[in-house]
Amino acid sequence: MAIIQALGIASxxxxxxxxxxxxxxxxxDHLRYxxxxxxxPQLQWHMVYPKRNGTKDEKLQRLNQIISQYTRYWAQSATxxxxxxxxxxxxxxxxxxxxxxxxxxxxxxxxxxxxxxDAHTFSTSPTQNIHGMPIAAxxxxxxxxxxxLYPGNKFIxxxxxxxxxxxxxxxxxxxxxxxxxxxxxFSDGINDFSKNLLSVVQQLSLTTEVIGISIDLDFxxxxxxxxxxxxxxxxxxxxELINALKLIxxxxxxxxxxxxxxxxxxxxxxxxxxxxxxxxxxxxxCKIP
Ligand SMILES: [Mn+2]
Numbered sequence: 307m308a309i310i311q312a313l314g315i316a317s318x319x320x321x322x323x324x325x326x327x328x329x330x331x332x333x334x335d336h337l338r339y340x341x342x343x344x345x346x347p348q349l350q351w352h353m354v355y356p357k358r359n360g361t362k363d364e365k366l367q368r369l370n371q372i373i374s375q376y377t378r379y380w381a382q383s384a385t386x387x388x389x390x391x392x393x394x395x396x397x398x399x400x401x402x403x404x405x406x407x408x409x410x411x412x413x414x415x416x417x418x419x420x421x422x423x424d425a426h427t428f429s430t431s432p433t434q435n436i437h438g439m440p441i442a443a444x445x446x447x448x449x450x451x452x453x454x455l456y457p458g459n460k461f462i463x464x465x466x467x468x469x470x471x472x473x474x475x476x477x478x479x480x481x482x483x484x485x486x487x488x489x490x491x492f493s494d495g496i497n498d499f500s501k502n503l504l505s506v507v508q509q510l511s512l513t514t515e516v517i518g519i520s521i522d523l524d525f526x527x528x529x530x531x532x533x534x535x536x537x538x539x540x541x542x543x544x545x546e547l548i549n550a551l552k553l554i555x556x557x558x559x560x561x562x563x564x565x566x567x568x569x570x571x572x573x574x575x576x577x578x579x580x581x582x583x584x585x586x587x588x589x590x591x592c593k594i595p
Contacts, residue, residue, distance in 0.1 A: 312349040320395025320436035329568035347590035373399025381407035386593040391566030393437040405460040415510035420522035421538040423479040430478035500550040533573030
């Protein structure tokens with residue numbers, strides 16, 4: 307049986323709570339011991355942990371470097387992968403690794419499913435939480451502290467980035483994205499998510515060779531995915547996400563999926579955990595050759 311590479315990132319360094327740290331271990335163990343779906347893909351897990359010593363910035367910088375080495379290698383060898391956070395700051399490492407893997411004739415498209423824009427820098431963020439900054443880091447900014455946390459020196463092109471499901475943001479984030487002409491599909495502009503996601507994948511397929519999908523679990527309606535740190539009402543229905551993933555998982559350009567921001571302490575009867583299992587068992591079987 308073909309094996310899918312899975313990276314678990316046991317870190318809460320970028321968020322306000324520390325309980326994201328065991329999120330990846332929980333989903334790994336859930337899939338190993340309790341998964342009920344027959345079509346489970348075989349996952350080969352690699353867990354990464356932050357170092358104990360150093361400042362928060364030093365730990366995050368090192369962690370993202372290690373994350374990026376994994377995804378760089380997998381993307382270079384066209385191996386489909388799953389990455390499980392951790393708070394959403396791990397997206398800097400995950401997608402920077404893919405960007406670094408690109409050959410001269412390759413371009414990378416990223417679809418960001420999130421309730422938030424995650425486009426703050428240290429100079430604009432009211433909370434200074436780094437899980438609100440990965441988009442700014444991936445685009446490349448003049449914020450030195452943020453650039454320092456980002457592994458590598460390759461950034462995503464604004465025309466290859468699409469944000470979907472947004473419903474909570476600050477003016478400075480909107481300005482950063484708008485001045486760069488980035489496509490944003492707000493939550494209230496989504497009527498048929500499958501249709502919208504398919505069209506975004508088709509559009510990106512015209513101009514890029516490699517596509518990634520970053521899912522912040524708060525993209526989903528908190529009634530169905532309560533296990534997140536920063537819930538925002540009126541999200542996308544879980545079944546709509548599953549249906550949409552079923553449609554696009556066959557696209558060979560979609561190489562990797564990230565699921566971040568699982569916050570076990572806020573989950574209700576493992577509802578969000580079960581949904582993560584469903585997302586994984588929907589998406590990966592079609593990635594097995
Ligand atoms: Mn996010």
